[in-house]
Amino acid sequence: MxxxxxxxxxxxxxxxxxxxxxxSSRMEVVHDFIAPAQIADEIARLRRARDAVVAELQRLQADMPRDAPPELSGLLDVHLMLLQDEMLENGVKHWIEERHYNAEWALTTQLEIISRQFDEMEDEYLRERKADLQQVVERILRYLRGQLGNVGxxxxxxxxxxxxxxxxxxxxxxxxxxxxxxxxxxxxxxxxxxxxxxxxxxxxxxxxxxxxxxxxxxxxxxxxxxxxxxxxxxxxxxxxxxxxxxxPLLLDEYRFRRREALLARERLVRLRHTPSVTRDAQQVALLANIEQPQDTQAAVRAGAVGVGLFRTEFLFMGRGGRLPDEEEQFQAYLQAVQGMQGLPVTIRSIDVGADKPLDKGWREHSLNPALGLRAIRWSLSEPAMFRAQLRAVLRVAGHGKVKLLFPMLGHEAQIRQTLAQLNQARAELDARGIAYGMPELGAMIEVPAAALMVREFLPYFDFLSIGTNDLIQYCLAIDRADEAVAHLYDPLHPAVLRLVASVIAEGQRQGKEVTVCGEMAGDVGMTRLLLGLGLRSFSMHPSQILAVKQEILRADIRVLAPWAAQVAASSDPAALMALGEP
The missing domain is CATH 3.50.30.10 (Phosphohistidine domain)
Structure with a gap:
């Protein structure tokens, strides 16, 4: 049925x-009390099982095939880190030494305690790390039971x-x-x-x-x-x-849909080397958003003409509090620059906070993380670490086309503070006799105040990048991670469109490049509207580039411009969009 x-x-x-x-790797656990004389042996048995799991994961990392997704190595690192976690190890030892639980019982008891702590976390990403902890414990249990290897x-x-x-x-x-x-x-x-x-x-x-x-x-x-x-x-x-x-009828229908999707994807691949130009000869830059240096491979394969957003915070996360120093960051940024083969790379300074927290211990969790100490606010509150990142970016700017982007600016005073930190970082490199380049400087427009002050902001910068994800969130006062209000998150809200349109227009007036790097950039349903509003630079996940390029190749901006202006000025843009372009 x-x-x-x-x-x-x-x-x-x-x-x-x-x-x-x-x-299923979940198994029944025997609950035995051990004699005091067995405590040392039980702890040793547990340690041998943990060390065996560590060795297995390290072996998997070492033997990882070249075509394995780069994310896998990072995820294995998370599991290796959890295996060394003091709270897990000390808690298990406590149950063995104080309650005389056998190793399996002690391990699952401590898992329950830590799991409850994960369940109470507000951040979705951290809550989901509970699953990683459960998998680590289950692998240890398999070794304790003599069942080696993976669940599959x-x-x-x-x-x-x-x-x-x-x-x-x-x-x-x-x-x-x-x-x-x-x-x-x-x-x-x-x-x-x-x-x-x-x-x-x-x-x-x-x-x-x-x-x-x-x-x-x-x-x-x-x-x-x-x-x-x-x-x-x-x-x-x-x-x-x-x-x-x-x-059989449903199978045939889905087989047909799958064939159609594969054919459509194959047709898109043919566009990889096609210049991104509209029918009326307007050139449009299609850039890639990346999170790790190795992501540049996918960007190049998709035909990106550069990296429009390198989210550097992912280099800082999941490291147990040990943050990357200047040299490690320099090597990561250099790998990205070399990976783009001479194409420009826009490096955004660290944007932690809200849905991208650092490891516990750096700062206490804010009552409202999205409005708290995040992005440039956090960087300015940690000047030594901020300057270490700035020095790494300045150094790599001497090796290729590099742009430096600052997130969540909302005040001119913040801009002046940021530029002062940059100048100090340059002075520190001069004092050490280290060569560097000067990247183009850009500001993220994701706070409504910045969009409204864009005329005053632009003289400080060479380019702007509109972060539509946060701009929509802050403009509409909606936590996009809260499922109770997520339905109100609306990129076609008149206020949002008018802010986006005004930033693009002011950039054109002052001769400065404006890019959209949020989800709107990769949404093919928004491509023609953004083109009509004057956008000529899109940055998105590499997998979205070819579909957006297809829309651009079909577009005629002479026709789209008056229609887009009408949509942006409307009190119900979604209704006009539903009617379709002229």
Whole structure:
């Protein structure tokens, strides 16, 4: 009987195949009291299991194939860090020494205590790290029980063939959850898609699925219990739906949709080397947003003409409080500059806070993180660390085309403070006799005050970049991470469009480049409107570039400009957009 399961769409596309159920790594734990004389041996047994897991993960990292997604190594680092966590280790020892629990009981008891702390965290990203901790504990439990290896060790290395057919049968993986190490193992099993019961848009399964460009649905609740081994399953990564035991008619429909999607993608690939020019000969720059230096590979493959946003905060996060020094940052930025092969790279100074917190211990959690000490405010409150980043950027500016972008500026006084820190960083490099270059300087327009003061801001900078994600959030007073009000997050709100239009217009008036680097830039439904408003530089995830380029190639700005002005001036832009362009 056909039925569907709904979850979160985290990686687009359609996958059709036979279900392979990952064996759950959750197992019954024996609860035994040990004698006082056994305490030392029990702690030693636990330590041997932990060390074995550490060795296994390090071996996986060392043997990682060249085509493995770069995110996997970072996720394995998170698991290695959790294995060394003092709260976990000391807590487990406490239960063994004080309560005389056996190692398995002590380990799961401490897991429950730490898990409750994760559940109380407001930040979604940190809450989801509970799953990483659970997976680490489960791997230790497997070693304690003598069950070595990954939960998917029994998965086929190649998809099997069906009786009477010569082609391989596609497989889709259904699991309660998957660890980064499991994902690495499963990558060799040629799965067409992934489904997990748990996880969110920032879970490692979602991150890796997107990097592998594989359809995936997470947060599908009890999918691993409802789906049976070898069921036919359709994963609709666009809608976030899993269809189990589909009818022949439904299978044919989705196979047709998948073929159409693949053909459309193949047609887009042909545009990679096509110049991004409108029908009326207006050139448009398509840039890439990246989070790690190795992301430049995808940017170059997609035909990006540069990096419009290097989110440097991801170099600072998940490091247990040990932040990168000047030299480490310099090497990371240099790798990105070299990876772009002479194309410009825009490096944004660290933007931590709100949904991108540093590790616990740096600053207490604000009552309202989005309005608290974040981005440039945080940098100016930590001048020594800020100047270390500035020195690293200045040094790499001597090796290629580099731009430096400052986030969340809202006051002229902040601009002057920021530039003073930059000048001091230059003086420090001069004093050390280290060569450097001078990058172009830019400001992020993401606070409504900055958009309204753009005329006064522009003389300080060479370019502007509109961060529409935060601009919409602050303009409409909506926490975009709060599902209770997320439906009010509206890029077509008249106030938002008027702010965006005014910033673009003022940039044109003063002869300064303006880029949009938020989600609006990669939304093909917004491409023609932004073009009509005068935008000539878009920055987005590399996977979105070719689809946006296709819209640009079809556009005629002479026709779009008056229509876009009418939309921006309307009290109901969405209604005009629904009618379509002229």
């Amino acid at each position: 056909t039925f569907s399961i709904h979850g979160l769409a985290v990686s687009r596309g359609i996958a059709i195949g036979r279900a392979v159920l990952a064996v 060790a029994g998965a086929p290395a190649q998809p099997p063939t069906e009786q009477g057919r010569s082609e391989r049968v596609p497989l889709v993986l259904v699991a309660h959850d998957l660890s980064p190490a499991d994902m690495l193992q499963f990558k060799h099993s040629v799965f067409a898609g992934f489904v997990t019961d748990v996880g969110g848009t920032t879970s490692h399964t979602a991150i890796v699925a997107r990097s592998m460009d594989i359809p995936a649905v997470v947060g599908a609740r009890s999918a691993s219990q409802l789906v049976r081994q070898d069921d036919w399953v359709i994963i609709d990564g666009d809608a976030g739906v899993i269809i189990v035991d589909p009818s």
